[in-house]
Amino acid sequence: MAEYAVKVDHISKIYSLKNKNNQHKSNKRFYALKDLSFTVEKGDVVGILGTNGSGKSTLSSILAGISDIDEGSIEIHGEQALIAINTGLNVQLTGEENIRVKGALLGLKKKEIQRITQSVIDFAELGDFLYQPVKKYSSGMKSRLGFSISLALDPDIFIVDEALSVGDKGFAKKCLDHMMKLRDNEGKTIFFVSHSISQVQQFCKTGMWIEGGRLQEMGDIETVCAHYSEYVDQLNALKPKEKKKILNEKFEERVLPDTKQSFFSRLLGGL
Amino acid sequence: MFKSIKYVLKENFSNLFRIYSIAKYELLADMRDSKFGIFWNFASPAIQVFTYWLIFGVAWNRKPIEVNDIKVSYLPWLVVGYATWWFIQPCIQKGCSAIFSKTNVITKMKFPVSVLPATVVCKELFNHGCMLIIALVTLFLCGYTPQFNWLWIFYYMFCAFVFSESVSLILSVLTMLWRDIKKLVTSLIRMFMYFSPVIWDCTFSSHVPFHEFLNSIMKLNPVYYIIQGYRDAIFYGQSVLDHPVYTLYFWCVVLVLFAIGCTLMFKFKKKFIDLI
Numbered sequence: 001m002a003e004y005a006v007k008v009d010h011i012s013k014i015y016s017l018k019n020k021n022n023q024h025k026s027n028k029r030f031y032a033l034k035d036l037s038f039t040v041e042k043g044d045v046v047g048i049l050g051t052n053g054s055g056k057s058t059l060s061s062i063l064a065g066i067s068d069i070d071e072g073s074i075e076i077h078g079e080q081a082l083i084a085i086n087t088g089l090n091v092q093l094t095g096e097e098n099i100r101v102k103g104a105l106l107g108l109k110k111k112e113i114q115r116i117t118q119s120v121i122d123f124a125e126l127g128d129f130l131y132q133p134v135k136k137y138s139s140g141m142k143s144r145l146g147f148s149i150s151l152a153l154d155p156d157i158f159i160v161d162e163a164l165s166v167g168d169k170g171f172a173k174k175c176l177d178h179m180m181k182l183r184d185n186e187g188k189t190i191f192f193v194s195h196s197i198s199q200v201q202q203f204c205k206t207g208m209w210i211e212g213g214r215l216q217e218m219g220d221i222e223t224v225c226a227h228y229s230e231y232v233d234q235l236n237a238l239k240p241k242e243k244k245k246i247l248n249e250k251f252e253e254r255v256l257p258d259t260k261q262s263f264f265s266r267l268l269g270g271l
Numbered sequence: 272m273f274k275s276i277k278y279v280l281k282e283n284f285s286n287l288f289r290i291y292s293i294a295k296y297e298l299l300a301d302m303r304d305s306k307f308g309i310f311w312n313f314a315s316p317a318i319q320v321f322t323y324w325l326i327f328g329v330a331w332n333r334k335p336i337e338v339n340d341i342k343v344s345y346l347p348w349l350v351v352g353y354a355t356w357w358f359i360q361p362c363i364q365k366g367c368s369a370i371f372s373k374t375n376v377i378t379k380m381k382f383p384v385s386v387l388p389a390t391v392v393c394k395e396l397f398n399h400g401c402m403l404i405i406a407l408v409t410l411f412l413c414g415y416t417p418q419f420n421w422l423w424i425f426y427y428m429f430c431a432f433v434f435s436e437s438v439s440l441i442l443s444v445l446t447m448l449w450r451d452i453k454k455l456v457t458s459l460i461r462m463f464m465y466f467s468p469v470i471w472d473c474t475f476s477s478h479v480p481f482h483e484f485l486n487s488i489m490k491l492n493p494v495y496y497i498i499q500g501y502r503d504a505i506f507y508g509q510s511v512l513d514h515p516v517y518t519l520y521f522w523c524v525v526l527v528l529f530a531i532g533c534t535l536m537f538k539f540k541k542k543f544i545d546l547i
Contacts, residue, residue: 015545061544065381068541082380092300104292105376107383133303 004077005157005189006040006063011072013058014256031254032058034213035072040206042077042156043187047194047204047221049228051235055213056193060161063191078156078189081106083147091135095126095145098134102149116152123178124148125171144171151178158182161193176203201225212250272530275537279440282383290386294393312401316357320350320405323470336472343506347413349470351505354406355498356469358399358431364460365391366439367446367453374547384543385536388439392432399428410505423504426511431497434525440532444539447546467494496521 013033033055040046050056061067062074064082089098099120103113121130124144134142160179176199182188183203194200200207200221207224209216211231217224235243283290302308327333328345335342369387376382403424445452466489467473473489475482489495496517503509511518539546 061378066378067544080381090296090300092303093296097296097299101292101296104289104296105382106380107286107289110288 003042004039004075005042005044006038006077007075008036008038009073009075011036011062011069011074013055013062013067014070029256031213031256033062033210034254036210036215037072038208038215038218040189040191042189043183044206045183045190045192045204046206046208047192047200047224048208048210049194049197049200049224050210050216051232054210056210057161059210060159060191060193063157064159076157080157080159081150081153081155083150083158083160089134089142089146092133094133095124095130095137096121098145099149102146103152106149106153108153116149120145120148120152123151123174140168140171147175151175155188157189157191159191159193162195179203197225197229213254272534275533276530278537279385279533282385283389286383286386289383290389290393293386293390294397297390297394298397309401312398313405316353316398316402317405319357320353323353324349327470338507339509341507343502344413347410347415348502348506350406350409351501352469352498354399354402355427355431355501356464356467356494357402358395358428359435359494359497360460360464361398362392362395362435363438363442364457365395366435367442367456369439369443370447370543371443371450371453371547378544378547384540385440385533388436388443388532391439392435395435396428396432399431415505418508420504420508420510423510424501427497427500427504430500430521430525433529434493434497437525437528437532440536441528444532444535447539447543463494467492468498490517493521493524 011033012031012035015030015032016028036059048056048059058067060082062069063076064080065076066082090101093101096117099117100113103116108116124130124147126141126145129137129141134145137145158179179190180203183190190204192200192204204221206218207221207228208218209224209228217227235246238246302312305311307314324346328349333345335344336348337343366388369391370377370384373382373387377384442452442456464470468489473486473495475485479485500511503513
């Protein structure tokens with residue numbers, strides 16, 4: 001019997017929209033994700049594709065357990081971790097101190113931090129910059145450090161959201177190699193969000209295409225990638241006016257009318 | 272409600288190292304920011320106390336404060352009170368933005384949000400320690416010698432810790448729902464200082480109408496209990512056992528505040544990311 005790492009059943013995520021004057025009075029709400037259902041087996045590597053604003057990041061934060069869902073149910077078996085690059089780095093502190101800060105933020109114990117420190121230093125390849133404050137780092141160096149710390153964690157489910165798009169090619173390859181190792185030797189479940197179709201194709205087994213908050217297609221990576229790039233080409237080939245119309249229709253589909261909730265009803269509701 | 276209290280307590284106690292590390296490195300980062308670093312943790316409260324002493328003590332010539340026939344001159348009296356206020360005031364003020372200032376962390380990783388107010392309070396506890404050293408030095412210079420009764424300070428420090436933690440739990444959640452809370456608190460906190468016995472003893476003399484009634488109203492402020500407790504321990508040789516009813520009242524208020532804070536935190540723990 002195949003065991004599921006993640007089982008998602010008809011989930012929706014709703015955001016409230018502000019109107020043009022930046023006030024909460026528009027009574028509009030918006031489906032960031034609408035009626036998504038899928039199951040992912042343990043050890044699967046899922047590439048999540050989709051155009052900007054289609055809900056990829058929302059989905060990854062839901063999978064990471066950061067964000068709550070409004071409808072449906074979600075079952076996750078195992079510890080999950082979102083690989084985030086620059087978060088939790090304090091720019092006043094040195095790289096070495098930041099390893100300890102971020103380790104602590106991620107909930108590691110003192111001994112665990114000591115254990116991972118050397119491997120993080122080796123992986124990040126920062127040299128003497130390790131002892132400089134992070135504010136002096138280039139953006140590539142920052143992401144090297146952040147990514148190395150995140151990789152030192154040992155969760156069952158990795159969620160990688162656009163993390164490989166920074167850093168030079170050599171480092172990106174190193175990260176990809178490391179994740180391949182995780183995939184092949186340790187059988188981790190990995191969700192991989194990226195705009196680079198070639199990376200996704202190379203790395204993932206299953207593809208998931210989200211469009212306009214809905215699950216468009218899920219299946220073998222080659223097929224999904226082919227359909228997705230076809231769609232993107234098609235969209236780009238359209239005249240600006242037609243494209244705008246399609247995007248507008250898509251947007252309207254996701255909006256739903258709302259009954260306004262005041263501050264106090266939000267505060268008191270469900271107490 | 273008990274579920275939420277249990278939840279917050281459990282999350283805080285299972286993340287003690289996380290709280291300690293965050294507080295420690297935030298302090299370190301603050302110090303790195305300036306050239307003299309830790310010097311300012313001592314200098315800024317010292318300058319403030321000096322100012323108040325100059326105006327109220329010297330210029331307005333305040334008489335020694337007398338309780339139970341023990342006279343205490345204004346400077347030592349002020350230093351002890353201000354040391355306490357130097358702990359409570361930033362806890363309340365920074366507690367407001369405890370969650371909001373960590374936006375980049377809570378949106379990017381699974382994080383026990385309810386520990387954030389505790390990190391602020393722990394950070395301020397360090398500053399309180401610095402200020403207490405200043406206070407002790409001043410006391411020695413004024414000719415006071417340590418007594419066993421001074422150890423009650425640790426009890427009152429614990430009171431201040433729990434009180435600040437409860438208040439910042441509430442305020443941090445409210446600030447997430449309603450950003451105006453922070454501005455409101457920043458404006459009100461100055462007023463609050465004058466309603467607490469920090470730079471004056473909060474007692475109206477007999478020529479003020481209803482002075483007895485006003486004096487008891489002043490005592491309803493939990494901060495009154497804490498500051499007066501520090502002074503009782505140091506100057507007046509009193510302890511908690513000398514006013515059991517007031518102690519009971521203080522802990523009831525703090526427990527109610529803590530319960531409200533936990534309930535709010537528990538209710539909104541998953542919603543913060545959408546409220547940013």
